[in-house]
Amino acid sequence: MKKLNETQLQELEQDLDAIRDDVLADLGERDAQYIRRMVRLHRTLEIGGRVLMPFGFIPPVFVAATASLGVAKILENMEIGHNVMHGQYDWMNDPNLHSQTYEWDTVCSGDSWRRTHNYEHHTYTNIIGKDRDYGYAVLRLSDDEKWKPWHALQFINYVLLTVLFQWGVGLHELETEKLHRREIRWRDKLPFLKEFARKGGRQAFKDYVFFPLLTLPVAPIVLAGNISANLIRNLWSSTVIFCGHFTQDAETFTEEECEGESKGHWYLRQLSGSSNFTGGRWLHILSGHLSYQIEHHVFPDLPAHRYPEISERVQAVCRKHGIHYNTGSFFKQYGTVLKRIGQYSLPDRMRLRLERANAPQAI
Amino acid sequence: MLSSNTRTKALHWLGKQLSNQNNPASWLDPLLSEINPMLVQAYTPARVQQVIRETEDTKTFVLKPAGRWQGFEAGQHVNICTDVEGVRRTRTFSLSSSPRLWKAQGEITLTIKRLPGGLVTNWMHDHLETGDVIGLGEAFGDFLIPEPARPVLYIAGGSGITPVLSQLETMAARDYNAPVTLLYFVRTENDVIAGEKLRALAARYPALTLTIIATHETPDPRFLTGSDLDGIPGLKGRQVYLCGPKGLMDLANNLLSERGIREDQIHSTFFAPPAPARLEGDTGGNVTFTNSDVQVSSEGDANLLEIAEAAGLTPQYGCRMGICHQCSCRKTSGTVINRLTGEVSGPGEENVQLCISVPQGPVSVDV
Numbered sequence: 001m002k003k004l005n006e007t008q009l010q011e012l013e014q015d016l017d018a019i020r021d022d023v024l025a026d027l028g029e030r031d032a033q034y035i036r037r038m039v040r041l042h043r044t045l046e047i048g049g050r051v052l053m054p055f056g057f058i059p060p061v062f063v064a065a066t067a068s069l070g071v072a073k074i075l076e077n078m079e080i081g082h083n084v085m086h087g088q089y090d091w092m093n094d095p096n097l098h099s100q101t102y103e104w105d106t107v108c109s110g111d112s113w114r115r116t117h118n119y120e121h122h123t124y125t126n127i128i129g130k131d132r133d134y135g136y137a138v139l140r141l142s143d144d145e146k147w148k149p150w151h152a153l154q155f156i157n158y159v160l161l162t163v164l165f166q167w168g169v170g171l172h173e174l175e176t177e178k179l180h181r182r183e184i185r186w187r188d189k190l191p192f193l194k195e196f197a198r199k200g201g202r203q204a205f206k207d208y209v210f211f212p213l214l215t216l217p218v219a220p221i222v223l224a225g226n227i228s229a230n231l232i233r234n235l236w237s238s239t240v241i242f243c244g245h246f247t248q249d250a251e252t253f254t255e256e257e258c259e260g261e262s263k264g265h266w267y268l269r270q271l272s273g274s275s276n277f278t279g280g281r282w283l284h285i286l287s288g289h290l291s292y293q294i295e296h297h298v299f300p301d302l303p304a305h306r307y308p309e310i311s312e313r314v315q316a317v318c319r320k321h322g323i324h325y326n327t328g329s330f331f332k333q334y335g336t337v338l339k340r341i342g343q344y345s346l347p348d349r350m351r352l353r354l355e356r357a358n359a360p361q362a363i
Numbered sequence: 364m365l366s367s368n369t370r371t372k373a374l375h376w377l378g379k380q381l382s383n384q385n386n387p388a389s390w391l392d393p394l395l396s397e398i399n400p401m402l403v404q405a406y407t408p409a410r411v412q413q414v415i416r417e418t419e420d421t422k423t424f425v426l427k428p429a430g431r432w433q434g435f436e437a438g439q440h441v442n443i444c445t446d447v448e449g450v451r452r453t454r455t456f457s458l459s460s461s462p463r464l465w466k467a468q469g470e471i472t473l474t475i476k477r478l479p480g481g482l483v484t485n486w487m488h489d490h491l492e493t494g495d496v497i498g499l500g501e502a503f504g505d506f507l508i509p510e511p512a513r514p515v516l517y518i519a520g521g522s523g524i525t526p527v528l529s530q531l532e533t534m535a536a537r538d539y540n541a542p543v544t545l546l547y548f549v550r551t552e553n554d555v556i557a558g559e560k561l562r563a564l565a566a567r568y569p570a571l572t573l574t575i576i577a578t579h580e581t582p583d584p585r586f587l588t589g590s591d592l593d594g595i596p597g598l599k600g601r602q603v604y605l606c607g608p609k610g611l612m613d614l615a616n617n618l619l620s621e622r623g624i625r626e627d628q629i630h631s632t633f634f635a636p637p638a639p640a641r642l643e644g645d646t647g648g649n650v651t652f653t654n655s656d657v658q659v660s661s662e663g664d665a666n667l668l669e670i671a672e673a674a675g676l677t678p679q680y681g682c683r684m685g686i687c688h689q690c691s692c693r694k695t696s697g698t699v700i701n702r703l704t705g706e707v708s709g710p711g712e713e714n715v716q717l718c719i720s721v722p723q724g725p726v727s728v729d730v
Contacts, residue, residue, distance in 0.1 A: 001453060021704075024704075027449070028446050028449045029448075029449045030447040030449070031449055032446065032448075032449030032450075033449070036393055039393040040393045040394055040397065043390070043391060043393060043394050044394065077615070086688060087688030087691055088717075090688065090691055090714045091449075091450060091714075092446075092449055092450055092451060093450055093451040093452070093713055093714060094451050095386075096384065096386070096389055096392070096405065096407070098691075098714060099688045099691050100679075100688070100691050100692060100714075100715075101385060103383040103384065103385075104383060113677075114681075114688075114689055115681075115689070118689055119681030119682060119689050121687070123681065123682045124687065202380050202383075205380060206380055206381055210377075210381070225650060263684065300686060301686065301688055333442055337430070
């Protein structure tokens with residue numbers, strides 16, 4: 001990580017706070033209209049998908065219904081749920097858009113998400129051993145973690161995680177690695193497991209029991225469509241999230257360097273541990289503006305549709321302080337994620353030898 | 364056959380499973396509000412039928428609530444909610460019409476004075492027009508006409524006349540059989556709200572004695588005096604209803620107790636605009652954690668999260684530096700200062716982050 005002294009960190013804090021203050025002062029009608037427009041679009045797509053699905057015996061209708069429901073779930077999870085639960089729209093004072101009560105259309109309960117994501121991940125971003133989102137305890141993505149033989153097959157873990165992403169996120173708080181190391185006991189996790197069963201059951205009941213049974217003669221088609229819609233959402237959301245912190249240049253941190261850190265240091269860590277990707281307006285919306293992961297990590301509670309507007313100012317702050325602003329096209333960034341998963345599946349010696357062999361020759 | 368209650372409960376449960384919302388009926392609101400705002404389920408919508416200008420700074424809004432609204436009794440108030448610049452605001456106002464109007468035509472009226480600096484009252488005066496829709500809560504309050512009929516004295520000031528209007532109309536319509544006296548204080552003759560209506564009421568309802576007193580028409584203000592009260596026949600046997608600015612209510616309470624009127628004879632409802640918030644300086648105050656039924660006092664710049672924890676409570680929290688919103692919860696009343704921005708909150712209901720909110724005077728939060 002770029003090293004800054006206390007004065008520089010203070011200056012960084014002031015520079016970023018100034019951006020934040022400007023946005024906060026300007027929040028209002030425009031932001032409310034934006035999020036309500038997104039909610040309307042979500043409702044329309046979900047109703048459209050559910051209504052069309054029973055007619056899925058006509059192949060193009062099946063494709064349209066599945067896409068409609070899949071995009072609805074993506075929109076609800078990424079642009080609405082995730083952002084609302086960050087408190088981005090709490091100022092609107094609308095009980096249906098309030099961070100502490102919002103419940104989203106996925107297996108992970110809102111409460112569990114608020115604990116593991118809003119608190120753990122956003123506070124301890126990329127600190128190995130504290131940010132459990134880093135590799136989700138099933139992937140080795142940096143040499144801070146010792147290589148073990150099973151890491152050689154971690155690409156299989158990656159495929160399973162991305163396909164079953166909503167269940168993986170739902171079980172994240174189980175902390176299996178700590179259970180495994182006997183740091184905690186199963187009985188400590190009973191309340192969580194109950195919560196998981198309730199929310200997971202609700203989601204499975206809705207998509208895999210209720211709607212198929214409602215349209216009994218075509219139940220298999222509806223079931224297949226609902227599974228596909230969930231799969232589309234799983235693949236997309238995991239890909240977006242992986243591009244946010246696991247790209248080649250996204251840095252990791254140790255607990256020691258973050259002990260008693262200042263707000264300025266926290267800002268610096270967010271800037272250097274996150275990565276963006278570029279694309280069109282709808283790519284950004286469907287990613288919940290996590291394509292602006294850097295802006296999101298610096299200002300997690302500013303309405304996400306503001307990130308594109310402040311990105312230039314954040315980049316200017318990075319240039320001023322000599323901090324790398326990690327961005328690239330979606331495919332380039334995703335490529336480096338896959339590469340990273342592959343590289344760290346190898347023992348360090350082999351990985352370093354490969355890296356040296358591929359490094360550009362010094363002139 | 365399932366009872367309708369069981370059916371409603373079952374539907375509500377199913378709605379929650381399908382919509383993931385605590386209030387599943389409101390899942391479609393964002394779409395319905397575009398089609399017809401009267402279909403919204405999150406609150407009871409009410410359409411503005413007519414806007415009547417009462418004085419320079421007071422308007423009466425005639426509203427028609429959706430059919431599921433439960434009605435009210437004369438003298439009660441309602442919460443209204445409306446979005447002002449993207450923020451949902453809730454305010455309480457007295458109903459100024461008689462319940463008879465609602466029963467006959469399904470209409471109610473709110474008579475609202477523009478408060479200097481008031482966000483909602485000014486917005487209503489400037490933007491709320493015939494055909495618009497606002498949200499309505501159910502009526503509440505125990506400022507009610509005595510049953511059975513007993514002699515009554517009203518002391519009202521300014522826009523505090525509104526619940527009195529509702530009661531007088533109701534009394535006149537059913538020929539309430541006991542003397543009724545109204546002392547109505549206004550700044551100047553031009554500030555009389557519903558003057559014509561009051562005079563017409565007095566003319567057709569002989570039990571009513573109406574006195575309108577302008578306080579600021581003369582160089583020396585002319586406030587409520589003991590002789591105003593001494594002239595009222597059978598004062599000691601009257602039920603007294605007070606509604607107006609704090610100064611008038613305090614003065615009335617003193618004069619009444621000097622004359623031996625018992626506290627249980629006096630019914631009051633406050634209509635004072637919120638005091639302007641002080642910047643900096645005094646922080647701390649009594650904090651009520653409503654859900655836990657705990658009340659503690661705080662001093663200095665301790666934030667609500669620290670205060671709650673010191674009191675042995677364990678509210679949800681996260682980063683403790685205003686980032687993660689883990690500790691956001693609902694403040695039901697009181698003023699807090701945002702430790703990060705130095706911003707002073709409004710006095711009403713809103714969401715706050717406990718870890719950066721420092722109380723300024725008494726505060727109630729849902730913890």
